Amino acid sequence: VEFAAAVGSGKGVLGDTKSINTESVTGTYNLRDITKPMYSTGGKIETYTAKNGSTTPGTLLTDTDNVWTDPAAVDAHVYAGVVYDYYYNKLGRNSFDNAGGTMKQTVHYSTNYNNAFWDGTQMVYGDGDGSTFIAFSGGLDVVGHEISHGVTERTANLTYSYQSGALNESWSDVMGNLIENKADNNWLVGEDIYTPGTAGDALRSMSSPSAYGDPENMSQYVNTSSDNGGVHTNSGIPNKAFYNFVTTAGVTRDNAGKVWYRALTQYMTASSQFIDARNATIQAATDLFGAGSTEVTAVTNAWTNVGVV
Ligand SMILES: O=C(O)[C@H](CCc1ccccc1)CC1(C(=O)N[C@@H](Cc2c[nH]c3ccccc23)C(=O)O)CCCC1
Numbered sequence: 001v002e003f004a005a006a007v008g009s010g011k012g013v014l015g016d017t018k019s020i021n022t023e024s025v026t027g028t029y030n031l032r033d034i035t036k037p038m039y040s041t042g043g044k045i046e047t048y049t050a051k052n053g054s055t056t057p058g059t060l061l062t063d064t065d066n067v068w069t070d071p072a073a074v075d076a077h078v079y080a081g082v083v084y085d086y087y088y089n090k091l092g093r094n095s096f097d098n099a100g101g102t103m104k105q106t107v108h109y110s111t112n113y114n115n116a117f118w119d120g121t122q123m124v125y126g127d128g129d130g131s132t133f134i135a136f137s138g139g140l141d142v143v144g145h146e147i148s149h150g151v152t153e154r155t156a157n158l159t160y161s162y163q164s165g166a167l168n169e170s171w172s173d174v175m176g177n178l179i180e181n182k183a184d185n186n187w188l189v190g191e192d193i194y195t196p197g198t199a200g201d202a203l204r205s206m207s208s209p210s211a212y213g214d215p216e217n218m219s220q221y222v223n224t225s226s227d228n229g230g231v232h233t234n235s236g237i238p239n240k241a242f243y244n245f246v247t248t249a250g251v252t253r254d255n256a257g258k259v260w261y262r263a264l265t266q267y268m269t270a271s272s273q274f275i276d277a278r279n280a281t282i283q284a285a286t287d288l289f290g291a292g293s294t295e296v297t298a299v300t301n302a303w304t305n306v307g308v309v
């Protein structure tokens with residue numbers, strides 16, 4: 001068969017060896033995953049390299065022996081598959097567009113690029129400068145965060161500024177955390193790719209946003225025009241609300257994810273403010289678990305605790 005699914009191997013950014021879904025094409029291998037349900041309608045996961053330039057998507061990565069030696073590419077590819085699986089299996093969503101759209105990502109964007117982003121159609125990952133950051137695709141929560149921007153854009157499409165932008169940011173942090181699902185119930189964001197020389201630090205904390213100088217109550221909302229109105233800072237308030245909700249006795253991580261996803265896709269809109277997110281998550285929990293449920297009580301208290309009432 002000319003185009004066949006194959007399984008290769010390679011080391012990720014943190015040096016861990018993992019299997020990779022690739023495509024074999026007469027004597028060479030493409031970094032293309034054709035094993036997902038979306039393949040029935042042509043959807044794939046494809047990983048490209050910008051070769052330290054800034055043209056995307058760049059060049060589809062290939063390899064001659066299916067043993068891959070580009071850690072940033074290995075993780076971008078494998079983690080995109082993990083994100084696809086979460087949305088498909090847990091939330092019934094078929095790729096970022098819910099239409100089985102091919103997921104593309106580009107690694108080695110620019111030089112020493114200390115960031116990653118969703119560009120409206122694909123994920124783009126920098127390599128970091130090696131001291132403040134290492135390759136951004138090495139963080140599963142980061143990959144989940146970026147792909148979730150694609151989900152948000154195709155659903156509520158929360159305007160990326162001020163309160164709606166902070167909600168946009170928070171929903172990406174929440175989904176990234178749910179997908180990463182670390183055993184130690186880690187509530188940090190970007191911990192795997194931030195400051196390789198310092199253990200235990202991160203970009204943000206969802207359980208204690210204030211540990212990183214971010215607000216965790218409406219009374220601490222930061223009025224600023226920088227960073228599109230502080231979207232990466234004020235996200236601490238809805239992030240803390242989610243943390244409150246998911247850590248309430250009787251609320252599971254899977255059910256919390258269902259509530260957050262239903263709120264985003266059924267009730268929130270581009271101009272939603274924090275109060276609208278409160279109402280959307282209460283309504284979603286009511287839809288899913290009933291008016292007097294543990295989940296409804298928990299989510300109501302979660303927002304009240306952060307001063308969104
Ligand atoms: O997706 C996002 O929200 C962030 C994308 C930011 C961006 C937007 C547009 C063009 C370029 C970059 C990327 C991430 C982020 O939170 N970035 C923060 C923190 C950060 C990363 N690298 C930095 C370098 C300097 C200052 C802050 C940062 C930011 O851009 O604020 C998300 C998870 C990890 C990286």
Ligand SMILES: [Zn+2]
Nearest residue numbers: 145149169172
């Ligand atoms: Zn983001």
